[in-house]
Amino acid sequence: MKNRLAYDNIIDFVELPKIIKLDDNLYGSAFFLMKLMPARFILERAEREGILKPGSLVAETTSGTFGLALAMLCSLKSYKFIMVTDPVVDDALKRRIEDLGAVVEIVQKPADIGGYQRSRLDKLVEILKKNSGSFCPSQYENTNNPAGYSKFAEILTESVGHIDCLVGTVGSGGSVCGTSKYLRQLFPDLHVVGVDTLGSVIFGQPDQKRLLRGLGNSLWPDNVDHTVFNEVHWVSAAEAFLATRMLHRKHALFMGGTSGAAYMVAKWWAEKNPCKIVVCIFPDEGYRYQDTIYNDRWLEENNVKLDKLPNNPIEVKNPIDAKAQWSCIGWNRRDYENVVGKHKGT
Amino acid sequence: MVDSIICNSIKNLELKEGRGTAIAHHGEILQGMFEDAGKLFRGSVTLPCHIFGSQASFFPKKNSSKIVVDPEWKIKSKKAAELTLKSLGVEDIGGRLMIKSNTPLRLGLGSSTSDVNASILSVANSLGVVLSPVTIASIAVKAEIATDAIIFGERAVLFGHRDGKVFEDLGGNFPPMEVLGFNSDPDGEGVDTLAFPPAEYSWQEIEMLRPLVGLMRRAIYEQNPKLIGRVSIASTEINQRFLPTKNFDSIKNIVRKVNAAGLQASHSGIVVGIIFDSNDVDKEQKIHRSLSLLKDIGYDNVWRFRTDKLHLEAGL
Numbered sequence: 154m155k156n157r158l159a160y161d162n163i164i165d166f167v168e169l170p171k172i173i174k175l176d177d178n179l180y181g182s183a184f185f186l187m188k189l190m191p192a193r194f195i196l197e198r199a200e201r202e203g204i205l206k207p208g209s210l211v212a213e214t215t216s217g218t219f220g221l222a223l224a225m226l227c228s229l230k231s232y233k234f235i236m237v238t239d240p241v242v243d244d245a246l247k248r249r250i251e252d253l254g255a256v257v258e259i260v261q262k263p264a265d266i267g268g269y270q271r272s273r274l275d276k277l278v279e280i281l282k283k284n285s286g287s288f289c290p291s292q293y294e295n296t297n298n299p300a301g302y303s304k305f306a307e308i309l310t311e312s313v314g315h316i317d318c319l320v321g322t323v324g325s326g327g328s329v330c331g332t333s334k335y336l337r338q339l340f341p342d343l344h345v346v347g348v349d350t351l352g353s354v355i356f357g358q359p360d361q362k363r364l365l366r367g368l369g370n371s372l373w374p375d376n377v378d379h380t381v382f383n384e385v386h387w388v389s390a391a392e393a394f395l396a397t398r399m400l401h402r403k404h405a406l407f408m409g410g411t412s413g414a415a416y417m418v419a420k421w422w423a424e425k426n427p428c429k430i431v432v433c434i435f436p437d438e439g440y441r442y443q444d445t446i447y448n449d450r451w452l453e454e455n456n457v458k459l460d461k462l463p464n465n466p467i468e469v470k471n472p473i474d475a476k477a478q479w480s481c482i483g484w485n486r487r488d489y490e491n492v493v494g495k496h497k498g499t
Numbered sequence: 500m501v502d503s504i505i506c507n508s509i510k511n512l513e514l515k516e517g518r519g520t521a522i523a524h525h526g527e528i529l530q531g532m533f534e535d536a537g538k539l540f541r542g543s544v545t546l547p548c549h550i551f552g553s554q555a556s557f558f559p560k561k562n563s564s565k566i567v568v569d570p571e572w573k574i575k576s577k578k579a580a581e582l583t584l585k586s587l588g589v590e591d592i593g594g595r596l597m598i599k600s601n602t603p604l605r606l607g608l609g610s611s612t613s614d615v616n617a618s619i620l621s622v623a624n625s626l627g628v629v630l631s632p633v634t635i636a637s638i639a640v641k642a643e644i645a646t647d648a649i650i651f652g653e654r655a656v657l658f659g660h661r662d663g664k665v666f667e668d669l670g671g672n673f674p675p676m677e678v679l680g681f682n683s684d685p686d687g688e689g690v691d692t693l694a695f696p697p698a699e700y701s702w703q704e705i706e707m708l709r710p711l712v713g714l715m716r717r718a719i720y721e722q723n724p725k726l727i728g729r730v731s732i733a734s735t736e737i738n739q740r741f742l743p744t745k746n747f748d749s750i751k752n753i754v755r756k757v758n759a760a761g762l763q764a765s766h767s768g769i770v771v772g773i774i775f776d777s778n779d780v781d782k783e784q785k786i787h788r789s790l791s792l793l794k795d796i797g798y799d800n801v802w803r804f805r806t807d808k809l810h811l812e813a814g815l
């Protein structure tokens with residue numbers, strides 16, 4: 154029996170997910186805020202390497218949960234934190250981050266080339282230049298993002314045992330690629346399923362405006378190692394939102410939209426492979442989405458209300474053939490060029 | 500330190516010949532640098548092996564403080580006997596310590612730990628004292644700097660081999676396994692385990708070890724030899740940088756071909772074991788096939804043991 158001692162801080166309590174059995178061969182790992190894990194790891198490695206000194210400034214461009222995670226950690230560790238973002242940042246999140254003592258810097262104009270993503274990066278570089286000794290966690294390139302998932306892999310092996318398949322959404326690539334590499338030491342045949350959204354360039358779709366946030370990208374993060382993936386799925390916002398609601402209704406798990414996307418794919422895969430043990434990643438809780446995903450009126454107004462999920466994804470041979478609804482491709486651990494037929498960004 | 504009641508009773512005791520026996524181990528299932536409450540420690544899980552072991556006899560002599568050990572070169576055992584007497588608060592007793600062992604040296608079977616444990620037990624026994632495993636381990640580590648968890652027998656523990664203490668009880672005994680063991684480098688000269696420098700783990704390796712500990716806990720909970728096999732292969736892989744295992748790939752191939760539960764290798768020695776689930780109905784056939792495949796790559800001196808029945812049956 155483990156002694157139940159008081160936690161030193163909230164991070165120690167919420168960093169690890171709860172592992173929940175959803176079916177005979179399907180487990181969900183429900184995080185309070187998954188990004189706390191890489192954010193903490195990145196900051197602590199930087200502290201140990203002397204790159205991040207007490208009281209310094211941390212600055213990052215993000216519009217989502219990575220910013221919240223950094224704001225919580227910087228508040229507890231007494232670092233100054235500036236989050237650079239654009240007008241899409243949701244107001245409740247902004248206020249929460251500011252309440253933690255961080256400065257939220259909103260760029261007002263998209264750059265002529267590269268849009269908001271570019272103007273945010275420009276602003277970030279300006280801030281880092283102005284403040285000597287400041288530190289940028291760079292979740293998309295910093296290899297300590299994927300490396301930060303060792304404790305997640307530990308709780309999975311301890312709670313589940315043998316694992317055949319890991320299903321998770323891909324944004325920076327840190328969670329799925331990092332966790333897979335740790336797990337493959339023990340289960341070299343682990344089948345890894347990446348879940349992206351239509352209109353994200355990560356796995357070769359043309360860039361488009363996307364309603365489902367948290368996964369997907371308009372750029373190719375270095376932390377996405379394409380050779381990790383056996384299988385890739387693209388899901389639409391409407392499908393992910395309905396699956397999120399089903400996860401809530403069926404299992405009382407109140408999670409965010411990327412959890413729904415992962416759940417839909419994992420449930421399908423687990424039913425198709427009843428003898429395989431499947432683990433699925435749920436990266437954040439549902440509170441941020443109460444007025445959107447959990448609000449039928451909002452779903453109707455945005456034309457993303459579905460009554461039923463497709464039984465199966467549409468199998469495509471080329472990423473550009475994935476259109477409008479849930480699709481998948483046998484990626485077979487190839488690199489990007491091999492699957493897409495051209496280099497990233499050309 | 501043992502309290503004064505025991506010490507007083509020792510003084511009044513009739514001294515007698517003391518005996519102690521200890522098993523050896525078969526190298527590590529898992530070894531590395533782990534974290535406990537924010538601090539790093541060197542830890543290992545060793546595979547108990549009862550076919551090798553040591554038997555010590557202690558012939559005490561009053562009004563002497565000198566211990567003579569036979570064979571003379573077993574100075575760690577001598578030191579262990581002295582430390583045992585000291586920890587019991589006894590000052591005027593010396594004697595003769597005789598050690599018999601059937602454990603081959605320089606393979607990583609923990610021959611020295613086995614001698615040391617047997618020696619501590621024999622001295623305590625001659626004074627009529629029963630020491631706890633925790634105390635024995637703490638004396639052993641002082642005698643030999645790095646010591647293994649053999650005193651805990653079939654109980655699976657994550658043991659700090661340089662601290663001489665259990666960092667984590669893994670929650671149960673090892674599952675019933677059968678092991679085919681052999682010297683992976685019979686023409687080599689072996690490894691002096693204690694002279695072998697401690698591995699310098701990178702922080703990446705320390706992170707890589709975490710999921711291995713997780714699966715180790717699970718393996719004990721499930722009593723699943725296959726999961727133990729996964730842990731030991733992964734741990735041995737990490738250790739290749741510090742001590743490459745001879746014919747590692749060929750041996751792994753045999754494990755795959757016969758569908759054994761796994762393989763384990765000493766992390767500071769050259770002994771290797773192929774692990775089988777004792778409850779596997781095809782076990783005998785798999786063992787038979789492994790023996791023949793091992794022979795094909797030059798290993799014909801192979802021993803066999805179980806992990807769940809740890810009485811010392813060695814031909815001492």
Ligand SMILES: Cc1ncc(COP(=O)(O)O)c(C=O)c1O
Pocket residue numbers: 188217218219322323324325326327328329366367368409411412436437
């Ligand atoms: C809610 C949510 N889900 C999923 C992800 C994707 O995780 P990763 O960046 O590790 O690929 C993110 C990343 O920001 C996220 O915020």
